[in-house]
Amino acid sequence: MPRYAMVIDQSRCIGCMACVVACKRENDVPPEHYRTRVLEMVQGTFPDLTTEMRSELCNHCDKAPCVNICPTGASHHEEDGTVQIDRKKCVGCKACITSCPYNARHINKELGVADKCTFCQHRLIEGKKPACVATCVGGSRIFGDLDDPNSEISVLLRKTSHRVLKKSIGTGPNVYYINQYPTRS
Amino acid sequence: MAFSRRNFLKFAAMSAGGAVLADTPFISAEARAKAEGGNVKYVPTSCEMCFWKCGAIAKVVDGKVVKLEGNPYHPQSRGKLCARGQGGIGQLYDEDRLKHPMILEGKRGEGKYRKASWDEALDYVAKKMKAIAAKHGPEAIAMMSHGSSGDYITNVLKAMGSRNIAFPSFAQCKGIRDEAWLLTYGHKPGSSCEQVDLENSRVIVLIGTHLGENMHNSQNQEFAEAVGRGAKIICVDPRYSTAASKSSFWLPIKPGTDTALLLAWINIVISEELYDKEYVEKYTVGLEEVKEAVKKYTPEWAAQETELPMRQIIESVHELCRYAPNVVVHPGRHYSWYGNDTQRARAVAILNALLGTWGRKGGMWLPPKAKFAKFNDGAPAYPPASKPPLIRGDFPFAGGAGVTQVLRDATITGNPYPIKAWFVAGTNLMKALPNQEKTQDAIDNLDLLVAVDIMPTETVMLADVILPECTYLERHDGLYKIKTREAGVAIRQPAVEPMYETKPAWWIGSELCKKLGLDQYAVKGNGMDAWEGRMRRQAKAWGIDFDKLSKDTGYVTIPGSERPYITADNQPFFDTFSEKINLYSEALEEEGFDPVPQYEEVEQPPKDMFRLIYGRSPVHTFSRTINTQWLWELQKENEVWLNKKEAKRLGVKNGQYVRLENQDGMRCNKIKAKVTERIRHDCVYMVHGFGHNAPQMTRADGSGADDQKLITKYIEDPITGGTGMRVNFVKIIKEA
Amino acid sequence: MELSITGTNAITYPVVHVWDWRVAIYLFLGGLAGGLMTMSAINYLRPGKKCGPMQSVCCWQIPVLAPILLSIGLFFLWLDLERKLHGHLFYMTFKPLSPMSWGAWIVLIIYPLMILYALAALPDEVKVRIKNAFIKNTADALAPHLAKLAKFNLVFGVLLAIYTGILLSTFVARPLWNSAILPLLFLASGMSTGAAVMIIVAKNKEVKLFFTKLDIWLILGELLIIALLFYGHYTGDAAHQAAIMPFFNSSHDTFPYFLSIVTIGIVLPLAIVMKFLEVTGKHTDEVTGFGLFLMNSSAVLVLIGGAVIRFALVYAGQLSGYGYVMM
Numbered sequence A: 001m002p003r004y005a006m007v008i009d010q011s012r013c014i015g016c017m018a019c020v021v022a023c024k025r026e027n028d029v030p031p032e033h034y035r036t037r038v039l040e041m042v043q044g045t046f047p048d049l050t051t052e053m054r055s056e057l058c059n060h061c062d063k064a065p066c067v068n069i070c071p072t073g074a075s076h077h078e079e080d081g082t083v084q085i086d087r088k089k090c091v092g093c094k095a096c097i098t099s100c101p102y103n104a105r106h107i108n109k110e111l112g113v114a115d116k117c118t119f120c121q122h123r124l125i126e127g128k129k130p131a132c133v134a135t136c137v138g139g140s141r142i143f144g145d146l147d148d149p150n151s152e153i154s155v156l157l158r159k160t161s162h163r164v165l166k167k168s169i170g171t172g173p174n175v176y177y178i179n180q181y182p183t184r185s
Numbered sequence B: 001m002a003f004s005r006r007n008f009l010k011f012a013a014m015s016a017g018g019a020v021l022a023d024t025p026f027i028s029a030e031a032r033a034k035a036e037g038g039n040v041k042y043v044p045t046s047c048e049m050c051f052w053k054c055g056a057i058a059k060v061v062d063g064k065v066v067k068l069e070g071n072p073y074h075p076q077s078r079g080k081l082c083a084r085g086q087g088g089i090g091q092l093y094d095e096d097r098l099k100h101p102m103i104l105e106g107k108r109g110e111g112k113y114r115k116a117s118w119d120e121a122l123d124y125v126a127k128k129m130k131a132i133a134a135k136h137g138p139e140a141i142a143m144m145s146h147g148s149s150g151d152y153i154t155n156v157l158k159a160m161g162s163r164n165i166a167f168p169s170f171a172q173c174k175g176i177r178d179e180a181w182l183l184t185y186g187h188k189p190g191s192s193c194e195q196v197d198l199e200n201s202r203v204i205v206l207i208g209t210h211l212g213e214n215m216h217n218s219q220n221q222e223f224a225e226a227v228g229r230g231a232k233i234i235c236v237d238p239r240y241s242t243a244a245s246k247s248s249f250w251l252p253i254k255p256g257t258d259t260a261l262l263l264a265w266i267n268i269v270i271s272e273e274l275y276d277k278e279y280v281e282k283y284t285v286g287l288e289e290v291k292e293a294v295k296k297y298t299p300e301w302a303a304q305e306t307e308l309p310m311r312q313i314i315e316s317v318h319e320l321c322r323y324a325p326n327v328v329v330h331p332g333r334h335y336s337w338y339g340n341d342t343q344r345a346r347a348v349a350i351l352n353a354l355l356g357t358w359g360r361k362g363g364m365w366l367p368p369k370a371k372f373a374k375f376n377d378g379a380p381a382y383p384p385a386s387k388p389p390l391i392r393g394d395f396p397f398a399g400g401a402g403v404t405q406v407l408r409d410a411t412i413t414g415n416p417y418p419i420k421a422w423f424v425a426g427t428n429l430m431k432a433l434p435n436q437e438k439t440q441d442a443i444d445n446l447d448l449l450v451a452v453d454i455m456p457t458e459t460v461m462l463a464d465v466i467l468p469e470c471t472y473l474e475r476h477d478g479l480y481k482i483k484t485r486e487a488g489v490a491i492r493q494p495a496v497e498p499m500y501e502t503k504p505a506w507w508i509g510s511e512l513c514k515k516l517g518l519d520q521y522a523v524k525g526n527g528m529d530a531w532e533g534r535m536r537r538q539a540k541a542w543g544i545d546f547d548k549l550s551k552d553t554g555y556v557t558i559p560g561s562e563r564p565y566i567t568a569d570n571q572p573f574f575d576t577f578s579e580k581i582n583l584y585s586e587a588l589e590e591e592g593f594d595p596v597p598q599y600e601e602v603e604q605p606p607k608d609m610f611r612l613i614y615g616r617s618p619v620h621t622f623s624r625t626i627n628t629q630w631l632w633e634l635q636k637e638n639e640v641w642l643n644k645k646e647a648k649r650l651g652v653k654n655g656q657y658v659r660l661e662n663q664d665g666m667r668c669n670k671i672k673a674k675v676t677e678r679i680r681h682d683c684v685y686m687v688h689g690f691g692h693n694a695p696q697m698t699r700a701d702g703s704g705a706d707d708q709k710l711i712t713k714y715i716e717d718p719i720t721g722g723t724g725m726r727v728n729f730v731k732i733i734k735e736a
Numbered sequence C: 001m002e003l004s005i006t007g008t009n010a011i012t013y014p015v016v017h018v019w020d021w022r023v024a025i026y027l028f029l030g031g032l033a034g035g036l037m038t039m040s041a042i043n044y045l046r047p048g049k050k051c052g053p054m055q056s057v058c059c060w061q062i063p064v065l066a067p068i069l070l071s072i073g074l075f076f077l078w079l080d081l082e083r084k085l086h087g088h089l090f091y092m093t094f095k096p097l098s099p100m101s102w103g104a105w106i107v108l109i110i111y112p113l114m115i116l117y118a119l120a121a122l123p124d125e126v127k128v129r130i131k132n133a134f135i136k137n138t139a140d141a142l143a144p145h146l147a148k149l150a151k152f153n154l155v156f157g158v159l160l161a162i163y164t165g166i167l168l169s170t171f172v173a174r175p176l177w178n179s180a181i182l183p184l185l186f187l188a189s190g191m192s193t194g195a196a197v198m199i200i201v202a203k204n205k206e207v208k209l210f211f212t213k214l215d216i217w218l219i220l221g222e223l224l225i226i227a228l229l230f231y232g233h234y235t236g237d238a239a240h241q242a243a244i245m246p247f248f249n250s251s252h253d254t255f256p257y258f259l260s261i262v263t264i265g266i267v268l269p270l271a272i273v274m275k276f277l278e279v280t281g282k283h284t285d286e287v288t289g290f291g292l293f294l295m296n297s298s299a300v301l302v303l304i305g306g307a308v309i310r311f312a313l314v315y316a317g318q319l320s321g322y323g324y325v326m327m
């Protein structure tokens, strides 16, 4: 069984938002709702400024609070390491939304169920990359299998220093961030 | 049209390795169709959410387009689409679209129309055209156009004997740059795309060119690739753009002084002998003259002029030279800035030549070598123009794409001869051309205004007759010659049938020809597949397998056309009189212009006013996507960027609504202030395209502000006719 | 820092607002129902009670009221569900790690306990009016087991009240809630509101006085726990510190929270003072009009305080978090 994860090279993100739209269309996310977002954070004073670009999505946490809290078992782990929502089982109690430290979930108002990034599981089954990864213009989103030592992400994670978001909360995220800012002079 | 299982397998076998396949949207079309239990097909076509024309693949389920993906075989998309390309479905299913032909009832601008059949609308147009041509001559019928749709209508005008056709992509965009490079290299710096080898560059200089926001797909892919690899970016921009945020050197230049910087750089490169001596010796003429002419442009002087630290000016160019020739000074695209822009483009071209970038890895690749047979499907040659066209005005180097505002002026004045009808296809003139009042005046002088468009824009709603085109996902268009490092051919074909009563532009043009008795210029054959038949014949003439193109790959390459770099047996050809790169331009000299660029100061804003500058949002294309649901959602209105200190001085808070008023007292819609460290104190910035005044575009109408409304002043570049549009000054008025 | 985010959801940005007054009401009524179970059991079981058999005199209405209030609370919780017709899904599985799941199942244990207790506690003059023979017979049959049922209710009342706090305290993502003290606060508050309702409903002066005295201790406990909760957060990490800020900031955005803490700070001590006056005052056997007013109005203050605590914590808890930008 694979163990899916995403690596995000922040230095390559150019804020094009192709991922955001691709995700919406691929997954029929209703208007004004999103499964992924892009942050642009600028610090400093003119003309000494630095920027961090960061795309975010569900971290498919190993110790996912959303799975723990879910009263019906709708939110669950799958063998491929992803966290998924079984729409048939969801009552829409929203506990999972409150419980996610990453604000990665929302309610699909059209269906009345909790919703979030699935790592595009339906595409993975067909051997395709997630929609956001496939169209990432900057090549910032990299997807793969952690259990395969030769996968692009395994290699990347060995070679670069990386981090996960809000590590101290202890959710064990599976979206890794690497940063290779060019040096500024 | 869809990918069949057989084609897929054949194709899968062709492509080497699994890497590409993993991303190939057409793999397992069948498996996916089965899994989804629906009726799925994949249609390769070309995106028209902007003019980069990426290869797209439409996933169609039960007759509805549900997803668009990038064609991995098309070099402009490489398996990816940008946000706008991904959002194209929103244009197709936009409920505000033009739905049927309409004829004006009552006065122009009141917006009262009656629904008409195509037959009636085209009859009406043809009758009027004939009357105008009879009275004033066919040249009184003019056209402004942008995008693929125009071609079929220009055909009608040319067949009638008018050549008064102009594209805003010339004088409001890249025409200036193209002419400057033609003067220097005998080549434009690119046709399908800029010939920049960003992927392999060690240093990339961006003058304005705001990659990341200027979202031309493959170019941004290469830019990010370069950044990821650690290439150095030198970004010259008064605003801390996305590209600036990726740069090693951000040069927050005083707006309008770029030529000073470029000339100082050229001076340093020559005087410190950092240029590529062998290359310059072999391929260029005029080094000595340039050396003389730029002597006075010292770094000290430039530092003062540009308000950049001298050290930064020197260090950045040293960095550039260190890695030359695997570097590039991006030729830019939108060039109509200050009215002296040809010379800035010339300076960029010269600097590239000195560094030896043309034909070098990481510099600029050589245009592909491919000849396409002439094909006009047996149509006779167009009759000669009845009168010389006006579209070049008095500008000696205005290109064939025409100078829009010259047509506009002639329409207003009636000199040298009257212009009485306009066709407007795929351009929103009210937004594209500076000085809206003039555009309105010209339109008021017309006997006939025909719009071929997909949306009820402010310009369309001024037309006498509205001819609704179907969107790019519902139509065929020409076979596209794609010139990237290699030459290739791409296709646009319908993913779904046209909705409502809309029709493809080729059909509109062809039917209009018939109504005008110009049948010999109409598309051969009848019915809606006539164009496909023409495409087949064209493919045959070009020696291309049409079935593979339309059913399999959506793009085919011309083998052997890719020769990007100079080698012993691949020498560059410069299509100039000297057959070399003209550092010194005799052609310019003959017309009385500086043969080597000289610095010209631009007017600075008076106290308490800011220069208005503008640019792109990565999720929108000018004004054409604002109403598109998925893109509108991401950015509903634009903001005006205002330096934090200035904001404090003015008492403007972040997020507060303000209005801008320009030097002529023109005010824009209310717009949110973005109070930021990211811009110089002397200018304010906004994204172009917002602030629609088009009530039928329910989402876009009135959201954000229109930069064009504030651009009442423009300065024409005397060489090419480009309209400098960054010459307006605004003050900020707080909303009560 | 200049931050811009593209692709946010209204439900979580700029702050989480997933749960609203419906959930606050549920938590309040749930705690109150728990309080009533425990308090009426205490009333029945306490030694030295002077009001005779419960069936006849001593606020038999309370055991009946408890399941009704819980039902109203659950009704509001149900109103909050996005898929109201799928409520049964709670009972298709038991998730031992999910406090929500526990809550769903606990209710199934508590309801029978409450109802049996209520039936057993029915006094004869009420029973004669019951038409349904089955209910009447069951009530008769249960009456001898009243003491046993009371003991169960005492324990499960505590569990129910404390559960409402445990539920919130498990949200690691919401620092304000994520404190082991929160269940204690909800327990104390549930019990004290329970006592308040006892005071209002009881006819017997002795009962009223007893719960008035008890409530003084419960409120003192509650105030102490509130102080501890804030102190715990104050000494916690940045996110916990930030979590209590709305309560101490009277700016426009956070004014409701500031107001809530002020309200609690006035209402509860005031209730204590009033109760103290009542307890230490001279008493005749009859309840004087003024004494009644004093007792009832202090009880109402306690109920207000309890509700404010739930509302404030439900809303402020969602404001708290680890931020959008924090690493």
Ligand SMILES: Nc1nc2c(c(=O)[nH]1)N[C@H]1C(S)=C(S)[C@@H](COP(=O)(O)OP(=O)(O)OC[C@H]3O[C@@H](n4cnc5c(=O)[nH]c(N)nc54)[C@H](O)[C@@H]3O)O[C@H]1N2
Pocket (backbone or CB within 6 Å): B050, B051, B173, B174, B207, B208, B209, B210, B211, B213, B214, B215, B216, B236, B237, B238, B239, B241, B253, B254, B255, B256, B257, B258, B332, B333, B334, B335, B337, B613, B614, B615, B616, B617, B618, B619, B620, B621, B622, B685, B726
């Ligand atoms: N998403 C998206 N992408 C697009 C388009 C679109 O509509 N949407 N349009 C496409 C088209 S047709 C074109 S022509 C291009 C245009 O895009 P570019 O060719 O990149 O346009 P520029 O005007 O060079 O760049 C705008 C930048 O110039 C900066 N600037 C303003 N004044 C000055 C100045 O005096 N000096 C310098 N150095 N910089 C200045 C602004 O701050 C802004 O960052 O974009 C293309 N790409």
Ligand SMILES: Nc1nc2c(c(=O)[nH]1)N[C@H]1C(S)=C(S)[C@@H](COP(=O)(O)OP(=O)(O)OC[C@H]3O[C@@H](n4cnc5c(=O)[nH]c(N)nc54)[C@H](O)[C@@H]3O)O[C@H]1N2
Pocket (backbone or CB within 6 Å): B048, B146, B147, B149, B168, B169, B172, B173, B174, B334, B425, B426, B427, B428, B429, B431, B432, B433, B434, B452, B453, B454, B455, B457, B469, B470, B471, B472, B505, B614, B615, B621, B622, B623, B624, B625, B688, B707, B708, B711, B725
């Ligand atoms: N102030 C200011 N002015 C500018 C610019 C700027 O940045 N600021 N940029 C300049 C530049 S670089 C350029 S290239 C021009 C661009 O100018 P335009 O090309 O005119 O750009 P848009 O405003 O997007 O108008 C496009 C029109 O085409 C229509 N359209 C879209 N798709 C189709 C289609 O498939 N068929 C048909 N028939 N119509 C279609 C849209 O509805 C819209 O009316 O503007 C120039 N003018």
Ligand code: SF4
Pocket (backbone or CB within 6 Å): A057, A058, A059, A060, A061, A064, A065, A066, A067, A083, A099, A100, A101, A102, A103, A104, A105, A116, A171
């Ligand atoms: S990011 Fe949030 S929604 Fe995703 S697994 Fe972790 S806790 Fe659950």
Ligand code: SF4
Pocket (backbone or CB within 6 Å): A069, A070, A071, A072, A073, A074, A075, A085, A089, A090, A091, A092, A093, A094, A095, A096, A097, A113, A114
């Ligand atoms: S909203 Fe649905 S997925 Fe989330 S916790 Fe409730 S039942 Fe589970």
Ligand code: SF4
Pocket (backbone or CB within 6 Å): A022, A023, A024, A026, A027, A035, A036, A057, A116, A117, A118, A119, A120, A130, A131, A132, A133
């Ligand atoms: S993996 Fe799929 S669902 Fe998740 S953010 Fe990307 S496109 Fe959306």
Ligand code: SF4
Pocket (backbone or CB within 6 Å): A012, A013, A014, A015, A016, A017, A018, A019, A020, A038, A055, A132, A135, A136, A137, A138, A139, A140, A141
């Ligand atoms: S598609 Fe890639 S580069 Fe573009 S915003 Fe998303 S993560 Fe960044």
Ligand code: SF4
Pocket (backbone or CB within 6 Å): B047, B048, B049, B050, B051, B052, B053, B054, B080, B081, B082, B083, B084, B085, B086, B215, B216, B217, B218
């Ligand atoms: S760059 Fe984007 S909008 Fe333009 S053609 Fe390509 S995908 Fe379409």
Ligand SMILES: [Mo]
Pocket (backbone or CB within 6 Å): B169, B172, B173, B174, B333, B334
């Ligand atoms: Mo352009």
